[in-house]
Amino acid sequence: VAPIRVLVLGTGQMGSAIARLLLDKPGLQLAGACGKRPERAGTDLGLAIGLGRHLGLPIHADLETAVSASRPQVAIQATCSRLLDAAGEIETLVQRGVHVVSIAEEMAYPACASAPLAERLHRLAVAHGVSVIGTGINPGFVLDVLVVTLSAVCAEVDSITATRVNDLAPYGPTVLRSQGVGLMPEAFREGLARGSVTGHIGFEQSIHMIADGLGCEIERIDQTREPIVSRVHRATPYVTVEPGHVAGCRHTAVGYRRGAPFITLDHPQQVCPELEGVATGDAIEIRGRPGVRLSGSPEIPGGAGTAALAVNVIPRVLAAPPGLHTMLDLPVPAAMLGDTGGVGRRASACATS
Numbered sequence: 067v068a069p070i071r072v073l074v075l076g077t078g079q080m081g082s083a084i085a086r087l088l089l090d091k092p093g094l095q096l097a098g099a100c101g102k103r104p105e106r107a108g109t110d111l112g113l114a115i116g117l118g119r120h121l122g123l124p125i126h127a128d129l130e131t132a133v134s135a136s137r138p139q140v141a142i143q144a145t146c147s148r149l150l151d152a153a154g155e156i157e158t159l160v161q162r163g164v165h166v167v168s169i170a171e172e173m174a175y176p177a178c179a180s181a182p183l184a185e186r187l188h189r190l191a192v193a194h195g196v197s198v199i200g201t202g203i204n205p206g207f208v209l210d211v212l213v214v215t216l217s218a219v220c221a222e223v224d225s226i227t228a229t230r231v232n233d234l235a236p237y238g239p240t241v242l243r244s245q246g247v248g249l250m251p252e253a254f255r256e257g258l259a260r261g262s263v264t265g266h267i268g269f270e271q272s273i274h275m276i277a278d279g280l281g282c283e284i285e286r287i288d289q290t291r292e293p294i295v296s297r298v299h300r301a302t303p304y305v306t307v308e309p310g311h312v313a314g315c316r317h318t319a320v321g322y323r324r325g326a327p328f329i330t331l332d333h334p335q336q337v338c339p340e341l342e343g344v345a346t347g348d349a350i351e352i353r354g355r356p357g358v359r360l361s362g363s364p365e366i367p368g369g370a371g372t373a374a375l376a377v378n379v380i381p382r383v384l385a386a387p388p389g390l391h392t393m394l395d396l397p398v399p400a401a402m403l404g405d406t407g408g409v410g411r412r413a414s415a416c417a418t419s
């Protein structure tokens with residue numbers, strides 16, 4: 067079977083990690099890349115993603131050209147966070163008959179940002195016989211898909227609390243800017259008011275995904291965002307944080323059901339938390355019958371986890387009916403070992419029989 071040809075959109079931190087992972091997967095072929103930065107156009111992809119060798123694949127600056135040159139079956143979008151920014155590229159790909167996996171946060175549950183635009187993408191995907199999905203570590207897995215999956219053992223759910231304490235150091239400038247990393251606390255608050263600092267993007271998506279997965283309604287979502295001010299010097303390849311400057315954002319969201327908090331998501335994100343003795347980790351608590359608690363430290367790695375999810379979901383996206391999907395619509399996500407990652411297995415068959 068010929069490997070599945072994959073085009074990567076974006077050669078930032080995530081796009082590069084995804085491209086490197088694709089090179090390791092026998093059932094997949096890195097077919098090309100399209101970048102946003104004009105100055106990188108024509109650069110060999112292997113050099114751009116830090117392989118230290120040529121791949122013979124120049125980075126394209128124009129998506130139509132990239133599709134013509136690489137003839138992909140599927141594209142992974144790692145260029146942006148917002149549905150409005152993601153939609154144009156997705157429409158171009160869908161119209162060319164290319165399946166799409168996006169890690170844009172708002173694509174994890176696109177109707178939250180715009181139901182009409184989500185509907186338009188769905189109709190377009192159906193018309194062109196391809197599937198589109200949003201995934202990623204969060205939203206897309208830790209604070210939603212994993213919560214929904216754990217709730218499967220509960221007869222009743224009274225409330226849910228999930229916390230993710232993570233390290234922003236693996237992320238590129240897009241994420242760091244949106245978290246206000248490196249700013250003075252006053253500039254962080256001004257950025258919040260202006261909208262240039264957003265904290266985590268994806269709480270609405272996660273809360274609605276959980277509620278829809280459980281089959282209940284959320285009346286309103288309240289959110290708070292506070293700067294995490296550093297007491298020490300911290301540095302990543304993209305940002306330097308001096309003492310007194312902002313290392314990240316503690317962002318919390320509460321979804322209300324029947325007038326009471328039902329889903330609480332707490333997400334303090336900062337660069338290099340270990341420098342102040344902060345341990346990263348994920349914790350989910352479902353109060354109900356039975357109650358369920360699951361926690362682990364350190365955090366499930368955000369960068370590597372997002373790259374793996376974007377790649378692992380490919381066989382499931384190709385096997386899905388045409389249309390716009392969420393992670394709740396596809397079979398249980400899993401690592402992609404072998405060429406197909408388990409897609410196509412039948413319950414009546416057993417590998418050893």
Ligand SMILES: NC(=O)c1ccc[n+]([C@@H]2O[C@H](COP(=O)([O-])OP(=O)(O)OC[C@H]3O[C@@H](n4cnc5c(N)ncnc54)[C@H](OP(=O)(O)O)[C@@H]3O)[C@@H](O)[C@H]2O)c1
Nearest residue numbers: 076077078079080101102103146147202203204238239240
């Ligand atoms: N759902 C999730 O769990 C999840 C997880 C991780 C990230 N994300 C989202 O996915 C997107 C990509 O993440 P990322 O960490 O790869 O972001 P990134 O490194 O900032 O790259 C994103 C875009 O910014 C451009 N870019 C990168 N470095 C730049 C620079 N120095 N100057 C100007 N432009 C630059 C890249 O251009 P080129 O196209 O030219 O490379 C790329 O298209 C972000 O919007 C992020 O929020 C979602």
